[in-house]
Amino acid sequence: MTQPLAPQESAVLALIRENPFVGQQEIATALGLARSTVAAHIVQLMNKGYILGRGYVLSSEVRAFCIGGAVLDRKYHARTKIVLETSNPVESTRSLGGVARNVAENLARLGSATGFLSIVGDDDGGQALLKYMREIGIDVSQVVTTNERPTAEYAAILDAEGDLVLGIADMNIFDLFQPDHIERAWPHLAASNWVFADCNLPAEALLALIDRCKNASSHLAIDAVSTHKVMRLPKDLNGIDLLFMNIDEANAILGQTHPHTSEGAKQAALALQKAGAGMAVVSAGAQGMAVAGRKTVEFVSAVRAVPVDMTGAGDAMIAATLHRLLEGDEIFDAARTGALAATLTTECNASVHPDLSAELIEANRHRLTN
Numbered sequence: 001m002t003q004p005l006a007p008q009e010s011a012v013l014a015l016i017r018e019n020p021f022v023g024q025q026e027i028a029t030a031l032g033l034a035r036s037t038v039a040a041h042i043v044q045l046m047n048k049g050y051i052l053g054r055g056y057v058l059s060s061e062v063r064a065f066c067i068g069g070a071v072l073d074r075k076y077h078a079r080t081k082i083v084l085e086t087s088n089p090v091e092s093t094r095s096l097g098g099v100a101r102n103v104a105e106n107l108a109r110l111g112s113a114t115g116f117l118s119i120v121g122d123d124d125g126g127q128a129l130l131k132y133m134r135e136i137g138i139d140v141s142q143v144v145t146t147n148e149r150p151t152a153e154y155a156a157i158l159d160a161e162g163d164l165v166l167g168i169a170d171m172n173i174f175d176l177f178q179p180d181h182i183e184r185a186w187p188h189l190a191a192s193n194w195v196f197a198d199c200n201l202p203a204e205a206l207l208a209l210i211d212r213c214k215n216a217s218s219h220l221a222i223d224a225v226s227t228h229k230v231m232r233l234p235k236d237l238n239g240i241d242l243l244f245m246n247i248d249e250a251n252a253i254l255g256q257t258h259p260h261t262s263e264g265a266k267q268a269a270l271a272l273q274k275a276g277a278g279m280a281v282v283s284a285g286a287q288g289m290a291v292a293g294r295k296t297v298e299f300v301s302a303v304r305a306v307p308v309d310m311t312g313a314g315d316a317m318i319a320a321t322l323h324r325l326l327e328g329d330e331i332f333d334a335a336r337t338g339a340l341a342a343t344l345t346t347e348c349n350a351s352v353h354p355d356l357s358a359e360l361i362e363a364n365r366h367r368l369t370n
């Protein structure tokens with residue numbers, strides 16, 4: 001879905017394509033227009049995602065752009081049954097996390113050109129996180145570094161099966177996210193085919209993003225993150241092309257009580273569409289996920305796993321789904337690949353599978369049963 005161009009905008013774009021460094025006055029003279037008119041057309045071309053701004057860099061790449069949490073994760077794996085109110089022996093690991101960051105890393109590992117916007121602290125953790133993302137080819141030029149708050153941290157206590165017992169999150173740094181950050185990064189977002197945001201963003205920033213994307217050619221996908229953070233979404237979900245959440249998060253925002261069954265997930269997905277979302281994916285843990293496409297709703301079964309750590313499974317599912325949408329799949333097939341990426345992630349200790357690639361997905365495709 002590309003925003004249509006007016007005839008004069010097309011003419012300006014054609015000249016920029018011929019010579020990406022052409023000046024505004026040159027365009028004005030060639031087309032017999034006032035320079036101010038050309039400037040206005042260039043703003044429109046930027047808003048619609050045809051060009052990237054100064055230097056008129058053309059957006060020819062298929063791209064995803066992720067906005068939201070960049071977090072330092074600590075995981076504590078209990079080796080025996082957890083007993084409350086006393087000390088428990090655990091094995092601890094550290095990794096990089098944050099839903100949007102995880103999705104960006106998975107997308108880059110799968111081969112999608114990916115950009116990222118977040119806020120990190122001016123500290124060792126923040127610097128290490130940016131270095132790591134840069135090294136795997138993610139465009140982190142839009143990330144904001146602040147000395148007002150430290151880089152976000154998340155600690156998860158997992159039981160012997162790898163399931164989450166308790167998660168604690170210091171995400172106060174993300175309160176600094178302003179609609180203005182979206183505005184400043186807008187040329188990058190407008191040039192992307194899919195923009196993905198997580199609800200680590202404050203409500204005002206989410207609203208600004210949803211409004212901005214309504215008039216752009218980029219598609220917008222959003223993940224709820226938690227039952228608490230999903231409440232940051234507006235009641236009217238129009239403008240969100242694809243919404244991801246689990247049944248508890250769907251029940252929280254809808255004020256409904258859908259059961260943890262495939263039918264419950266389907267009804268929740270349909271209810272999210274009724275509230276305005278273009279498409280909705282409602283996940284139901286080891287069962288799989290309901291996918292409400294533009295015309296029908298289907299249940300996509302989970303892929304049988306030998307799990308060691310569930311952290312990041314949902315983020316891998318989102319990334320692989322978006323990656324396949326970028327590659328031209330329709331939503332149901334894309335979600336099946338998403339389920340496979342989620343399973344591969346549950347089978348490793350990290351929040352993002354360190355060896356994830358399009359080849360690893362293909363090598364495991366035989367595990368898909370539907």
Ligand SMILES: Nc1ncnc2c1ncn2[C@@H]1O[C@H](COP(=O)(O)OP(=O)(O)O)[C@@H](O)[C@H]1O
Pocket residue numbers: 245246283284285286287288289301302303304305307310313314315317338339340342343346
């Ligand atoms: N035990 C599991 N076995 C296989 N796949 C799983 C398992 N748990 C989760 N998944 C996959 O990950 C997806 C997201 O998981 P879910 O737990 O619903 O998300 P979240 O972590 O966001 O609550 C599921 O739809 C499923 O495809």
Ligand SMILES: O=c1[nH]cc([C@@H]2O[C@H](COP(=O)(O)O)[C@@H](O)[C@H]2O)c(=O)[nH]1
Pocket residue numbers: 069071072073096097098099100102154164169171200225226229310311312313314315351
């Ligand atoms: O409020 C939040 N909690 C947790 C996360 C991130 O969510 C990921 C784990 O998600 P899940 O357990 O749903 O797969 C972790 O990387 C963690 O940093 C986040 O971004 N925001």
